[in-house]
Amino acid sequence: MRISVIGCGYLGAVHAACMAKLGHEVIGIDVDPRKVAALEAGEAPFFEPGLPELLKETKATGRLSFSTDMADAAGAQVHFLCVGTPQVHGEFRADLSYVESAFEALKPYLSGGDVVAGKSTVPVGTAENLADRLTGTGATLVWNPEFLREGFAVKDTLHPDRLVYGLPTDDEGVPTAEGDAAKALLDEVYATPLADRTPLVVTDYATAQLVKVAANSFLATKISFINAMAELCEATGADVTRLADAIGYDARIGRRFLNAGLGFGGGCLPKDIRAFMARAGELGVSDALTFLREVDSINMRRRVRVVDLAREVCHGSIVGRRVAVLGASFKPDSDDVRDSPALSVAAQMQLQGAHVTLTDPQAIGNAQAKWPEMKFAATALEAAVDADVVLLATEWQEYRDLDPDALATVVAHKRILDGRNVLDPARWRAAGWTYRALGRP
Ligand SMILES: NC(=O)C1=CN([C@@H]2O[C@H](COP(=O)(O)OP(=O)(O)OC[C@H]3O[C@@H](n4cnc5c(N)ncnc54)[C@H](O)[C@@H]3O)[C@@H](O)[C@H]2O)C=CC1
Ligand SMILES: O=C(O)[C@H]1O[C@H](OP(=O)(O)OP(=O)(O)OC[C@H]2O[C@@H](n3ccc(=O)[nH]c3=O)[C@H](O)[C@@H]2O)[C@H](O)[C@@H](O)[C@@H]1O
Structure with missing residues (x-):
């Protein structure tokens, strides 16, 4: 055809x-x-x-x-x-x-x-x-x-x-x-x-349009649910990754989309939940979606939290500190930086006085177009030279596979923030690193 x-x-x-x-x-x-x-x-x-x-x-x-x-x-x-x-x-x-x-x-x-x-x-x-x-x-x-x-x-x-x-x-x-x-x-x-x-669902216009935003709202809610649990874990010393594993074994809940960390970004989930709230308001049913405001807030708080963590490991201030940010795209295997949590956190740190060097396997061009004044490096090892703290912000496979000993040879201080909860804390700590993550000890 x-x-x-x-x-x-x-x-x-x-x-x-x-x-x-x-x-x-x-x-x-x-x-x-x-x-x-x-x-x-x-x-x-x-x-x-x-x-x-x-x-x-x-x-x-x-x-x-x-x-x-x-x-x-x-x-x-x-x-x-x-x-x-x-x-x-x-x-x-x-x-x-x-x-x-x-x-x-x-x-x-x-x-x-x-x-x-x-x-x-x-x-x-x-x-x-x-x-x-x-x-x-x-x-x-x-x-x-x-x-x-x-x-x-x-x-x-x-x-x-x-x-x-x-x-x-x-x-x-x-x-x-x-x-x-x-x-x-x-x-x-x-x-x-x-x-x-x-499977094919044949329906009317209204249902078909709602299916899409409902699906993205559900996914966003699932992510914010686990990130809310991460806040509780941070307050109690619990481990959100184990919590997610445990509740995820319940088939009614499922483990997928329960990865706590820097939260959701991209060209769709954030703008779709907001547009859905706006449309509900126009339809006179805004109460039905007030929960999405909380989903959005929980998501945005994760970005603030990771900047606070950087401040904590740098003894109270990131002003003048060198921060290596690994990842600029909103998720791995994409060069899309639309509403990217990684880029947003890197920019926040830079605006708050840190000297940020950002790297990404595919998204440097797009990130540079958005933040031309940011410093960029081609690889994680280059970005981490003399770093006071390293932040893993997007879980590209090559960052998951980083060797703590190799990275230790270039940084000024062995401090790593695992913004996506994908590194093995024991391995990094054994190599002498201060390891901090979102929602796990
Ligand atoms: N990116 C994704 O993974 C998905 C996106 N969507 C939805 O699909 C839509 C498109 O999203 P993306 O592809 O990500 O956006 P995009 O910004 O990458 O692509 C949109 C394209 O439309 C072109 N365009 C704008 N005005 C035009 C016109 N008058 N005539 C012809 N082309 C025109 C732009 O030049 C651009 O290349 C959005 O509504 C998004 O929410 C839905 C599912 C997945
Ligand atoms: O409407 C869209 O455009 C698309 O939006 C999402 O797809 P996408 O944005 O490509 O990426 P996801 O895999 O959904 O990830 C979205 C964000 O959530 C984050 N995320 C995902 C999963 C998770 O457990 N935790 C988490 O923080 C990712 O890092 C990323 O920033 C939906 O998954 C698609 O079904 C939908 O078609």
């Missing part, structure tokens, strides 16, 4: 390449000419494991191309909307201006029977509004939220945990004839994962 993908960022570029891998003929469209040029040359414009290989493979088939010209979307039967929905500056709500402009730019190129499939994460009500505005075009809107994780984006797109279709429905919640036709087209798009028995 011929497919267009509008917006080729972390979501859209992967989606486009994966759709081509599934056998479709795909045109990816983005307003950023540099991104389009890279993708058209078969190069990934950001770091995502497996994407460079997939782009090469699918470009070679001739089924995948990229363009800045929306007119190239004409002729596609399904158009995936994958543009950004960032937080509005100074407010909680989502900025829908990119969705608006992409949608309006696409409209003249739609034909009868086309499907516009929204993938961006949007406030509930957006799909209903866009659907109304398709009247007269003969095209049908569906909401098809995306659940991929950066770092696993290719696998998550080709082998999703589930697919969700939000279709137009009648007053009784039954899909309309257009809804049924749109479902048939999406079933064709996702024929391979559906044949692999990927």
Whole structure:
């Protein structure tokens, strides 16, 4: 099938390449000419494991191309909307201006029977509004939220945990004839994962939009729950990693997403819970989501706590102290620094008078663009030269594998803060290090 993908960022570029891998003929469209040029040359414009290989493979088939010209979307039967929905500056709500402009730019190129499939994460009500505005075009809107994780984006797109279709429905919640036709087209798009028995939830617009923000809110809540427990552990001398192991054995709770540390960041979880709260307010049900305010606060307190820990190990002040921060991306296996806890803590320390040197295997370029005045180093060992304290802020495998003896040869003081609870305290202490972590002794 011929497919267009509008917006080729972390979501859209992967989606486009994966759709081509599934056998479709795909045109990816983005307003950023540099991104389009890279993708058209078969190069990934950001770091995502497996994407460079997939782009090469699918470009070679001739089924995948990229363009800045929306007119190239004409002729596609399904158009995936994958543009950004960032937080509005100074407010909680989502900025829908990119969705608006992409949608309006696409409209003249739609034909009868086309499907516009929204993938961006949007406030509930957006799909209903866009659907109304398709009247007269003969095209049908569906909401098809995306659940991929950066770092696993290719696998998550080709082998999703589930697919969700939000279709137009009648007053009784039954899909309309257009809804049924749109479902048939999406079933064709996702024929391979559906044949692999990927669970499919077919529902209405409102539910499909809510599923996405509910999922991210649940994940954020799970992380903040364990980080709240970390605060209790800090007050009592308990170990939050053992606590997580113990409660995680209960299948009703589960161990995944119970890693305490610097908390969640990225281009999605933080802005999605805030946009959800803003939307609940507009709908007159803000009380239903007041707990997310606490989820957000617990998360942000972890960033403050790690700066306090640095101060503690430096005998009361970080002014003039050299701090090596290992990790700038919001999670390992990504170069994404949007709302990165690591970068935010590094910046805080710098603003409070420390001399910070930051390193990351993939995200230095993006971090430098955000904080040009920060000092950067290519490796952990270089960053740690003469350091008074080292902070592991993003758990890249190479930082998990660091040798305490090797690192000891370059630092000024053997003090390590484990911001992600991934190092072995006994090993580091045995090597003479002062080891401190979030929520464990
Ligand atoms: N990054 C992720 O892991 C996931 C993101 N999402 C959601 O997907 C959406 C996109 O997120 P990302 O890909 O991370 O953002 P991004 O910022 O990496 O990509 C958005 C892309 O849209 C392009 N764009 C903006 N206006 C356009 C227009 N009028 N026409 C064509 N292209 C346009 C931008 O140039 C950019 O390349 C957001 O709503 C996000 O919440 C959902 C699931 C996973
Ligand atoms: O809507 C989105 O964009 C995506 O947001 C998240 O994916 P992602 O942001 O790529 O990364 P996660 O693996 O969810 O991690 C998010 C943050 O939580 C942190 N985290 C994660 C797990 C954990 O146990 N503890 C913890 O602090 C990570 O370090 C990271 O900063 C969701 O997991 C995806 O399902 C969703 O599609």
